[in-house]
Amino acid sequence: MRLLALAVWLVVLMVTPVQNNVAFPITIAGPNSAIKFDLSVRSENRLSYRITLSGRPAIERSRAGIIIDGINLGEGVSLTAVERTKQDERYRTRGIHSTAVNRYNGAKVALLHQPSGTRYSMEIRAFDDGAAFRYVVPSADTATARIPDEASVFNFPPRSTVWYHDLDGHYEGVHEKREIEDVPDGDWAAPPVTTQLPEATGYASITEAGLKDYAGMVLQTDRRGGFAARLAHAAPASYPYRLRYPALDVRRLGDRPDFDDWANSVTEAIEGRRMSAPESVSHSGTDTDPDGEGLHRPGGVESTRDRNSLRGRLNESGS
Numbered sequence: 001m002r003l004l005a006l007a008v009w010l011v012v013l014m015v016t017p018v019q020n021n022v023a024f025p026i027t028i029a030g031p032n033s034a035i036k037f038d039l040s041v042r043s044e045n046r047l048s049y050r051i052t053l054s055g056r057p058a059i060e061r062s063r064a065g066i067i068i069d070g071i072n073l074g075e076g077v078s079l080t081a082v083e084r085t086k087q088d089e090r091y092r093t094r095g096i097h098s099t100a101v102n103r104y105n106g107a108k109v110a111l112l113h114q115p116s117g118t119r120y121s122m123e124i125r126a127f128d129d130g131a132a133f134r135y136v137v138p139s140a141d142t143a144t145a146r147i148p149d150e151a152s153v154f155n156f157p158p159r160s161t162v163w164y165h166d167l168d169g170h171y172e173g174v175h176e177k178r179e180i181e182d183v184p185d186g187d188w189a190a191p192p193v194t195t196q197l198p199e200a201t202g203y204a205s206i207t208e209a210g211l212k213d214y215a216g217m218v219l220q221t222d223r224r225g226g227f228a229a230r231l232a233h234a235a236p237a238s239y240p241y242r243l244r245y246p247a248l249d250v251r252r253l254g255d256r257p258d259f260d261d262w263a264n265s266v267t268e269a270i271e272g273r274r275m276s277a278p279e280s281v282s283h284s285g286t287d288t289d290p291d292g293e294g295l296h297r298p299g300g301v302e303s304t305r306d307r308n309s310l311r312g313r314l315n316e317s318g319s
Contacts, residue, residue, distance in 0.1 A: 018083045026082060028107050030126040037124050037131045039064070039109060047074035047111070047122075051131050051204075057157045058197060058204045062226065064122070065151030066135040072151050073113040073120055073137070080119070081110040103128060132209070150217070150229040154206050156180050158225065159198040164189040167218060167235055180225040188235065189219040193227055 025040035035058075038050045042061075051059040065074020089102040106125040113120070120137040140146055156162060160180040165173030167188045180195070192207035206227060208217045215232040222228055 018081050022079055022082045024079055026079075026107060026109060028105055028124050028126045028131075030128050030131075031086075031088075031103055031105060032128045034128060035126050035131055037126045037133070039122070039124065041077060045076050045078065045114070047077050049133070053197070053202050053204070056197065056201050058202065060155040060157050062155040063151065063153040064133075066120075066137065067149035067151050068118070068137055069147055070149075071113070071116055071118075073111075073116075073118055073135070074151050076114045078112045078114055079109065080112050083108040083110075148214075148231070149234075150231050152229045153222070153226045154193075154219070154229070155224065155226040156195050156204070157198055160195045160225070162193065162195040164193045164219075164227075166190070183221050183225065185221060185223045187221040189221065189227060191217060191219060193219055 025038050028037045028039075029035070034054050036052045038052070040048055040050075042048050047064040048061050049059070049064045050057065050061045063074065065072050067073070085106040085108065087102060087104055087106070091100055091102075092098060093100040104125040104127045106123065109122045109124065111120055111122060112118070118137070120135060122133060122135055124133045125131065137146075137148075158180065161177065162180055162183060163175045163177050164187075165175045167173075167190050169190075171190050173190065192205045194203060194205040196203055206219065218230050218232065218235045219227040220230050220234075
């Protein structure tokens, strides 16, 4: 039993030296090599990625990027450095398994957005049964709030079968089954979105994790079999919100002529008071940003705390 306990709490974390002389593409393979995450650039240095399962596409070549203050940092990028990591961690948990396994190979990819000079990083992890990524943008030395938005897309392979439901049931809707070619443009989908890959070679599911002081993610379909990530402010009002609040407030939520005016009007409906201007204070560290690195997905910079807190309250209300 003593040896078993030691094994359960074993944590192995390795970081290799930073590589400065690197070039695209960058491949991160999971410990058993079944999952591979490929990061590259397309024309005009637009950031893109691809995920394979046992050599077959799980996510086809797709756009990657985060938008800050209306600027897509995934367009016009150059690679400056790569830091490789790996971890093998086991710890006790509740549920159908008594032991959780956190085992992955990862990379922290340092990027430069050439048009604006913004430096940021994309953190990627490949596990035995999945892959994850996020963007980390350092805080700016300015009193102006920095507003994030999404630019990532998930393209499923042709002939995939997908299950998803819209936002009307607020994560409790009835899933519909469709062939990826039959998915209409503009549909909304609440994560997780699940697909069976062609020829029944496996399944893939898109979801989010570790959100704190940041808007929730929803997905919207396009004509190319892709599901584009959107933040909560872009999503339509869902049924619980329409049920709970007057029609005038729902119309305000749907129109959104300006975010500040919209946020103030909805906050009045929820709290009966005006929303004060956001403070420009950087993170001191959160569960998803332990080093206080600044704005990232998932996560956020404290200068947007008031707005994101509002979004969180709307999510709790069903938006």
